Amino acid sequence: MTLLSIRNLEVHYGDLIGVADVSLDVAEGEVVALLGSNGAGKTTTLNAVAGLIPASGGSITFAGERIDGKPAYAVVSRRIGLSPEGWRLFVGQSVENNLMLGATPLADRSRAAPLLERVYAIFPRLAERRLQLAGTMSGGERQMLAVGRALMSDPRLLMLDEPSLGLAPATVEIMYETLERLHGEGLTILLAEQSVELALEFADRAYVLQVGRTVMSGTASDLADDPEVQKVYLGMG
C-alpha cells in the first residue's frame, strides 16, 4: 500500500525555484532514497512534505489524505517524523528535553514515557547522556539525537535528511545498522543522502533528482548497476 505519494511537486523560494517537478511514491514498510547533488531539491522535497515550506504546485498525499498546504504541526501529528539536515537540535537543552520536545504531536501524553524508553533502548548512548546539553555532544551523538527526537512522535514515516553528513565512517555504520533494524521492525523510511553507495545499499528503491526534477527511479540494485546513474549523479563517464 502506498503511504506517501508526491505528484508534480513544485516549490518556490520567492522567485527561485526550489523544486520544479518531483513525483515519487513510498510504500508502507519500504525504504526509499532520494539521490542528487547539492541543490538538486532533496531537502526542499522533505521540508515540503513536513509542511515547513509551502508547495506552490502539485500534490502530496499521505495515507490517502492530501497534506500539502497543511501546516507543520498538522503534518507531524499525522505521524510523519523528520530528522532535519544539520540536525537542528535545541543545543541549550538536555538530551532528554530534546527528546521530550519530539513528543509534542502526541495526543496522549502518557505515551511519551514508553517512547522515551524505546529511543533509549535504540540509542543507549543517548541514555548515558540524557542530562548532557545537546550542544556539547559529538556529531554522531547529535545525529542519534536528531533521529531519536523524530522517533519520539512515533512516526509511520521517518524522513532523514543526510543522516551520514559529517560523521566518521564508523559512526555512519552504526547509524545505518540502527536504521536497518528500525526498518526491520516495519518502519517506513524516506531518506535524502549524498552518499550514493550507502543509500543504494540500504534502500529498496531510489529516485534521482536533478535541478529540482525526478529524472530517474528504480530499485536500488538496478540503479547501483546502471552506468547512467554514475553519469547523471556523480558526473562521471
Added chain:
Amino acid sequence: MKKLLWPGITAVLLLAYPLVFTTPFQQRLGALVLLYAIAASAWNIVGGYAGQISVGHVVFFGCGAYASLALFTHTGLPPVLGMPLGIAAAVGIAAIIGTPTLRLSGHYFSMATIAVAELARLVTTNTEFLGAAVGLSGPTVPRTWLDLSFISSVPYYYLFLAVLVITLGITWWMERSRIGFYLRAIRDSEKAARSLGARAPRVKLIAYLLSAGLTSVAGSLYALMFQFVDPESGLGILISVKMLIMAALGGAGLLFGPLVGAAILVPLEEISNSLLGGRGAGLTFVLYGAIIVLIARFRPDGILGLFQSARKAPEKHDA
C-alpha cells in the same frame, strides 16, 4: 535549600535598601532601578526567553503611561485606574502588530518593531487628545490617597518592588510551563521546533502579549511616579533600547538578568547625568553604544551567564 539562597539574599537586600540608604537621591535611585527592572523583565519574556529581539517595546510602555494620564486628564479619575486600560491597549496593539511581525525572523523582526514604535511616537506627537508634543500631566496636588502621589520615593519603591515580584513570579511560572519549554526550543531552532509540531507563531504571540501587558504596567507606574508623559519620555526609542540593554547586560533569558542589568545601568546613567549635567545629554547614547559593543564582544549571555555556565543541565520536566 541552596536554590533559595540567592533569591533569599536578593529579597532581603531589596527590602532593606530604603532603610539603609535614606537620602532622597538614593531612594529615588532605588525606585528607578525597580521600575526599569519591571520593564526589562517584561521585555525579557519575548526578547530573552523567546529570542525575539523587540526594539519597539516602548509602544507598550507608552500605552500604560498614556492610558493612566489620559484617563486623568479627560475624566479626572485617579491615574492608577488607567492601568487596566493600558494593559488592554498594549495587548490589543501587540496582537495587531505581533501577528504579522513575529513571522519575521532575526533582525527583520527588530527593524519592524522599531518602525512601529517610531510611528506610534509620531502619531502621538500629532494627537491633541494625547497632549500632542506638550504631553500630559497628572494631578498637581494629590486629592485622595488613590492618586498615589507621594513626595518621598519610598512608597513608590515598595509599590514597584511588589509589582516586580509579581512580574518575576509570572516569568518564573512561564519558564516552567509548556509555553516556556517551547519558547526555548524556538529560540534554539524555530525550524526544528516547527518540524516537531510546536505551533511556533502561536507560542511566540502568547509570549508577546504577556510581555506587552507587563510592559504597559511599567509604563503606568512610571506615570504614577513622574505624573508626566510626553512623546519623548513615553515613546522614545531610548526606552526600548534601555529595556534591551538591561536584560542583555544582566542576562537575557534568565529570571534575574534584567534586575541585575537595571541595578548596574540605572545608577550609571543617573550618576553620569548628574556629573555631566545638561551638556552631556547625548553621552548617554554613547554609553549605551559602548555597553552593547562590550556585551556582544565579551559576554553575549550577560553577567549572570558567568555564574550560569557551570550550571547543571536542566532538570527532568514532566511533559
